[in-house]
Amino acid sequence: METLSVDLGERSYPIYIGSGLLDNLSGLIPKLAGKQVLVVTNSTIAPLYLDRVMAGLKGLQASSLILPDGEQFKTLDTLNQIFTALLERKHSRTTTLIALGGGVIGDITGFAAAAYQRGVDFIQIPTTLLSQVDSSVGGKTGVNHPLGKNMIGAFHQPKAVIADTDTLNTLPxxxxxxxxxxxxxxxxxxxxxxxxxxxxxxxxxxxxxxxxxxxxxxxxxxxxxxxxxxxxxxxxxxxxxxxxxxxxxxxxxxxxxxxxxxxxxxxxxxxxxxxxxxxxxxxxxxxxxxxxxxxxxxxxxxxxxxxxxxxxxxxxxxxxxxxxxxxxxxxxxxxxxxxxxxxxxxxxxxxxxxxxxxxxx
Amino acid sequence: METLSVDLGERSYPIYIGSGLLDNLSGLIPKLAGKQVLVVTNSTIAPLYLDRVMAGLKGLQASSLILPDGEQFKTLDTLNQIFTALLERKHSRTTTLIALGGGVIGDITGFAAAAYQRGVDFIQIPTTLLSQVDSSVGGKTGVNHPLGKNMIGAFHQPKAVIADTDTLNTLPxxxxxxxxxxxxxxxxxxxxxxxxxxxxxxxxxxxxxxxxxxxxxxxxxxxxxxxxxxxxxxxxxxxxxxxxxxxxxxxxxxxxxxxxxxxxxxxxxxxxxxxxxxxxxxxxxxxxxxxxxxxxxxxxxxxxxxxxxxxxxxxxxxxxxxxxxxxxxxxxxxxxxxxxxxxxxxxxxxxxxxxxxxxxx
The missing domain is CATH 1.20.1090.10 (Dehydroquinate synthase-like - alpha domain)
Structure with missing residues (x-):
């Protein structure tokens, strides 16, 4: 496993890169603000990796939300589904969101974390090469508008990025x-x-x-x-x-x-x-x-x-x-x-x- | 006129309080990042004060957006109307939003400014006592969710707050x-x-x-x-x-x-x-x-x-x-x-x- 530190003062965080990381999640997850966790993923990734991620979150109040897969769902409406899930499950501002998926899941989950109660923590588990090399660094989050891509969003840094190269084996x-x-x-x-x-x-x-x-x-x-x-x-x-x-x-x-x-x-x-x-x-x-x-x-x-x-x-x-x-x-x-x-x-x-x-x- | 400085390091800004300020807007508006300005207001406030505000923005590329009046419109859908207006009018990330109205207009416009292209400038012109004493300070912006008030938002500081006490004369x-x-x-x-x-x-x-x-x-x-x-x-x-x-x-x-x-x-x-x-x-x-x-x-x-x-x-x-x-x-x-x-x-x-x-x- 390679570890990289993104140096942003008090918002610094680690990126872990390597094989087999999903099976060692509990050792890589940083100390959380509270016990509540929502894993946001999509219908393509969930059957492949969600069980392994949930198994790594034992001892926490973790649940998941499975969104439809595709850039066309990177909208304010889908974002609102995350807010609805968080509110229905009574997540407080010490909750942590985990983005399990590619760039769309990372961007929308990161923006949900930026905006839910004006900002909660999130962790990225990117499962595509694009998101591993692009979304892991920079703190850009957001959704599309019919009149422009990524026009709505926030800068919000993750607490950690966990890039398991094994997940690329299922990538088209x-x-x-x-x-x-x-x-x-x-x-x-x-x-x-x-x-x-x-x-x-x-x-x-x-x-x-x-x-x-x-x-x-x-x-x-x-x-x-x-x-x-x-x-x-x-x-x-x-x-x-x-x-x-x-x-x-x-x-x-x-x-x-x-x-x-x-x-x-x-x-x-x-x-x-x-x-x-x-x-x-x-x-x-x-x-x-x-x-x-x-x-x-x-x-x-x-x-x-x-x-x-x-x-x-x-x-x-x-x-x-x-x-x-x-x-x-x-x-x-x-x-x-x-x-x-x-x-x-x-x-x-x-x-x-x-x-x-x-x-x- | 009284002037208060809210001291937040590089995000510090002035609050102007007094009578007749709307007629001296051009002297109070800080230096803007660009020439584009969108004034967001509502259908109650627009007939009372919008003309005077627009007159104070001469020389800028200023236009306005009039939203329906009321807390029930403090939603993601209304927020999206602001994004649509900004995109249709091709506003870039150097645009400035001006919130002309009470707390609802201030909160939703501030959040639009926080999220449009991941953050643009905004100025508050609060026209209710509540917004003059509450929303002027703190940088809280956001919208409601059917399951909770102010559950979606951002911290985003204005560049200036202009509180004209004359506007309270029309307040119910x-x-x-x-x-x-x-x-x-x-x-x-x-x-x-x-x-x-x-x-x-x-x-x-x-x-x-x-x-x-x-x-x-x-x-x-x-x-x-x-x-x-x-x-x-x-x-x-x-x-x-x-x-x-x-x-x-x-x-x-x-x-x-x-x-x-x-x-x-x-x-x-x-x-x-x-x-x-x-x-x-x-x-x-x-x-x-x-x-x-x-x-x-x-x-x-x-x-x-x-x-x-x-x-x-x-x-x-x-x-x-x-x-x-x-x-x-x-x-x-x-x-x-x-x-x-x-x-x-x-x-x-x-x-x-x-x-x-x-x-x-």
Whole structure:
């Protein structure tokens, strides 16, 4: 087992990464504020792992809530189901929520913990690669709105994250690739040596080699933790973590949440960011090809959907959280392994990128 | 104009109290993060004051949203209307929300600001006595759930509070009395000299004498600010601000939100707290009579509704936020002007208090 400490002063917490952690939960759960625990999970994960988690909570007043599975349920209505369960079961403000599942479960459970009685504790047990490398660090929680993804939420840090790599063995192939998109992102924005390691080890990662995955998860969390520790409330540096996300969110919003996986959309978005970075003279065409190649090697799409027009992209991108006073801001690559955030780019170049990185109809 | 500074480090903010402030808004609004502003108000307040507020926001990209008036609309659904308006109007994370109205508007707008894009700025313009003395300080925001009041929310501090005493001239008599309940509370929990001042000046307050009101609002905010500064996240001392509230919330929840005003329920709740404090030997019977007298002098009820049983109280009180692991905790009076929080009281005495402080059927 690897242990990483996310250093945020009095809100610091550990991330445990490794094999067999679910069978040793009682040894990993931190001291709780009270005895009440609600495990929130979904209908896909519950039959696979819920019994083992509940067995690790003996001696506590633990119960569970099983939500429907899917990004389309990451809504205020589903959030309210958690509040209703907590209130019906008379949970006080010393309760602890445990999120058992992927990013959707983590985000919605974390936001429920942030808002229930104005804030209670929560623990993350991420069961997808995406959530293990992305949601484990940063404290971002929230739900979607029909007009925008993750537009409603809070910053709320977990008390601990327990990432059992064994849970990735039940992960569908598309979700595995989607998780790898975020892993690649950490290389592209901040760590060219990690990117080179991935270029050598992508076949092992795709084949779910446990040792390779453990290293990739740990290094991803480390890079994210470095960025977040420097900028907890997302004033500046942290925005680079959104490489590919503004483009990706536009694809997800236009196609309807759930059709494209988040990581798939981000994969295409990173190709778009690299393409625009090259048009602006930041990186070379071979750098763009290199970015596209590692994304393709992870089994991800590298072109946007054929039915999306340039204007649809621009319209959806206009509601992105990074924008200042309605002006589109993007994360671009100053070089491979070094990202920047800027609103200074030629609209014509952006339109050319969007056009060229879209699949032909 | 009186100015009070609420001292919370980098989240400190000013409270302006006085007459004619709405006509000088542009001089009082702090420097904003961006140019976008959404004024959230309700259908009662909009015809009275919205034009004057909008006139004070010249040069900004300001628009307004008018919600229905009433505690029954303090819900996740209404909250979502604010998010929809912000997204439809493409407000970015540098937007500022302005809450123009009473406690419901302040709480729901503050929570919308806390959760929109994980947190944007907001300014309070409270137009009721209750919100001027209660919601101005403390950073509590949130909405109700059918199973409990204020069970969903966040701590989110405003950038400024602008309390124009002229707005109290349009306040219905019941709401005026309800606001005075909170003013009385500050005397009972922490400032016996302020209670004595009220005993001498209650007729002036009820008659809405501007000078008396300005003093009462300022002193109330000062007492609350002292308590909150000592305990921003409500770990300990701050709980004394809930004197009468556990009982009061039970009345509001059982009667259906909106039938009893919050301050009316708190008025009865403070009588109940005084009564139980006397049964426990903390204060004398004359102290109980004194508490009851000042509450009655403010035009408030001193007995709970005749159709509420002791068991209904206990059931509703079981979901209070102050409870630890499902055990009821109450704010009681150690002496007049000195409150404590305790779970150590005889259940029989509590039942006797609830029974004796209820109106005969």
């Amino acid at each position: 192939e598309r979700e595995m690739s989607a998780g790898l998109a975020e892993v690649i992102k950490y290389g592209l924005i901040r760590d060219v040596a990690f990117l080179e390691w991935m270029e050598a080890n992508m076949p092992s990662l795709v084949a779910r080699d446990a040792q390779a995955l453990t290293y990739a998860i740990k290094r991803s969390c480390e890079v994210k933790a470095e960025v977040v520790a420097a900028d907890e409330r997302e004033g500046g540096l942290r925005a680079i973590l959104n490489l590919g996300h503004t483009f990706g969110h536009a694809i997800e919003a236009a196609q309807g949440y759930g059709k494209w996986l988040h990581g798939e959309a981000v994969g295409v978005g990173m190709v778009m960011a690299a393409d625009l970075s090259s048009r602006l003279g930041f990186i070379s065409e071979p750098d763009v090809a290199r970015s596209r190649a590692i994304i393709a090697a992870a089994g991800l799409p590298v072109l946007g959907p054929s039915d999306m027009s340039v204007d649809t992209y621009l319209d959806k991108m206009a509601v992105d959280k990074k924008n200042v006073d309605a002006r589109i801001r993007l994360v671009l690559l100053k070089s491979v392994g070094d990202a920047i955030v800027t609103a200074e780019f030629d609209q014509g170049m952006l339109r050319a990128t969007l056009n060229d990185c879209t699949e032909s109809a | 008599e019941r709401e005026m009395s309800a606001g005075l309940a909170e003013v009385i509370k500050y005397g009972l929990i922490r400032d016996v000299a302020f209670l004595e001042w009220m005993e001498a000046n209650m007729p002036s307050l009820v008659a809405r004498d501007a000078q008396a009101l300005t003093y009462a609002i300022k002193r109330s905010c000062e007492v609350k600010a002292e308590v909150v500064a000592a305990d921003e996240r409500e770990g300990g001392l701050r709980a004394i601000l809930n004197l009468g509230h556990t009982f009061g919330h039970a009345i509001e929840a059982a009667q259906g939100y909106g039938k009893w005003l919050h301050g009316e329920a708190v008025g009865v709740g403070m009588v109940m707290a005084a009564d139980l404090s006397s049964r426990l030997g903390f204060i004398s019977e004359p102290d109980v009579a004194r508490s009851r007298a000042i509450i009655a002098a403010a035009g408030l009820p001193v007995l709970g509704p005749s159709d509420m049983s002791v068991d209904t109280y206990l059931d509703k009180m079981a979901v209070d936020k102050k409870n630890v692991d499902a055990r009821i905790r109450l704010v009681l009076l150690k002496s007049v002007g000195d409150a404590i929080v305790t779970a150590e009281f005889d259940q029989g005495m509590l039942r006797a208090t609830l029974n004796d402080c209820t109106e005969s059927a």
